[in-house]
Amino acid sequence: MRNRLPPLTQILPVYAVIAFVVYGWTIILVFWKLPSWLFFLHGGEIVAILSYSFLLNLLESLIVLIGLLGLCWLLPARLLRDDFNVRGAALALVLLVSIMLHLWVYNNSDLREAFIRSLLPWWGVTLALAAVLVWWASRTAWLRRGLLELSDRLVVFLYIFVPMSLISLVIVIIRNLT
């Protein structure tokens, strides 16, 4: 089975890309929400909210990574596993940015029905784009280099996100056990 998965040295940068987007999205929205929380929540309660959030971020980023690894396992190696650092990062970026855009474009309660109706075409286009980008990324030097450098530099954030999430896990466990 391990032969069908990429090496850890390639998995880590891809996870860094996923984590950066997932945690970054939450952190941006924390800053948007914080002034309101400060109006009526105590510091400990805000820390609890952040703990649940970062713990969920850890879970969802791992789920996305596991999904990509699952694809590696299923697909022929030349499509994703080979050069996983570049292809995986490209695929993760397309999928996560697509989610962001989908939420953003339909961020109106009058568009809830339209949001549901748009699911198939939206994801059809997204997957097509993803396929093109994954194919193109490995063949285009500047894009390949860009993705490698980006994912490599984002690894540093894991030194913040992972410990933060583990502390969050402890806080959530304590709050729900006592």
Added chain:
Amino acid sequence: MDGLSRRDFLKLAAAASAGALLPRALVEAAAYPSAGRRGGLPNIIILLFDSMSARHLSLYGYPRETTPHLSRFAERATVYHAHWSAGNYTTPGTASMLTGLYPWTHRAFQFGGLIRRELEALNIFSLLGDEYYRYVFSQNLLSDVLAAQFGADVDEHLPPTAFSIGGNDLLMDKLPNDRALSWHVFQDFLFALSPYLPASLVGGYLNSVNSLRKTSYYRAGKVPGHPYGAPLLANYNISYTNERVFAGVAAEILRLSAESSRPYFAYFHLYSPHEPYKPHRRFTSLFVGDGYRPPFKPHHPLAGNFSDDDLLHKRLIYDQLIANVDAEFGKLMDTLETAGALENTWVIVTSDHGQLFERGDHGHGTNLMNEGVLHIPLLISAPGQDRRQDVSVPTSNVDLLPTLLWLTGREIPSGIEGQPLPGLGVLAESERLIFAVQAPYNSAFAPLKKGSVAMRKGAYKLIAYLGYAGVEQGFELYNLDEDPEELNDLFADGDLLSRQMRSEFLAAWQQANQPFLLP
């Protein structure tokens, strides 16, 4: 009003357990002696209909026949004709009812706000004590959050989705230790639905897809009998029908009556007639073309921007929904009475706030503090009561908690800002000041700077708008006995009554802010 100083506040918190007695000088010969004092504790049921304005109930003289069943119920109840909510939307209104404190004291005046943690013990569940089996079902997530804050004092707390037909899967009851916070974590943040972005990118997105897909059917008018779609908790995308919810409430009361070894206190907070208005088909032709037009009221500078035609249309469907709720209420009462479940039971019908359809404004929680949004129904039916009693003196929903304590023979902690309701064994205090506070723009931990406050004294009502852009300090004064529609603003700087009311209000405002001023 009794705004609390820091010292008073500490005494108040201590009194929650020590039980300092309210002076009983105001006691009148009780029309309905409390069962508590007779020796056998009665059951208590609160049926709260969200956003039900007394101004739209035929029970209170509304020209449209919206509430024949409530009127029937009123024939054996005490009916309060000038009853206010202390807030103009769910959080402050419900928090005041459950604590007996005004919003500027309990400080739950933001959307989803919580009671001052130091005052948590001062709640109806705690003060009734564990002689009662204390039960909560709230469809409204904001009041569910408040009940969750009192979690240690509640014996059974149903999830808001208990009788829904589908939609969002809430996590509120999955985290019992953090139930009060879980709304802030999940529904209001990580899994927020449009028009807000979920803070969890993947989980929030999947939740949006899952819950919106599930309720798509219910929203589309395909549910039998619901041409506008099934009723919906719009912010959280939870569909329900009133038939199912009321049947659930009836079943729960029957269960409590049959199974509870203790007398029970059951608080039901039902969502209808909250918007979006989606009455059952049986009611959608009611009042159509009846020619009713409310008196014209000019647009208020602090109001929204709804056209009069739009407001008239919304009012029509709201009135239909009230008639729908009233019919379900009638069925519920018939079921309970037939089963004998209301013996030795107080039944209280009320709301958390009203709903506005005037001056360019629609809904609740806006800047306006007119009667449509403050005047709520209150009917209290005592065990065995067989005649109607009407009470016209102004009362507030902060009075409900001390009333229940009084009726069950419990001590009323000093510092509670409400007082036992007249008509149930206590004399009315005609010159008492009553307040309603709307202050969502302020910190819960600092003096109030901006907001709208209504103050009632006898027939007169002062509305103060403070800190708004362009309206630094604005006042309106109405005589509600002579001008119930608030058409004739009497406030004038040179007028003695205006000056007196304003100074009484400013003194109360200052006193309310006192505990939050820096030393």
